[in-house]
Amino acid sequence: MRRKTRNTKQKKVILELLKGTDTHPTADWIYEEARKVLPDISLGTVYRNLRVLTENNVIQELNYGSSYSRYDGNPK
Secondary structure (H helix, E strand, O other): OOOOOOOOHHHHHHHHHHHOOOOOOEHHHHHHHHHHHOOOOOHHHHHHHHHHHHHOOOOEEEOOOOOOOEEEOOOO
């Protein structure tokens, strides 16, 4: 289901991080990198934005049966 979402600075930073890497990072890696730009960002905010971006098909969540997901900034 596609939801109308706001373009926040947090979402923009998360998306830029994903588009700027050719690996498939975890939410924890994204959080650590995002804190370099936005020191006050919370891990919950990262997870929430990753979920919204995934639901809107902007990014892809990769789950290989492990205990954590990885994310791809190029869902094509």
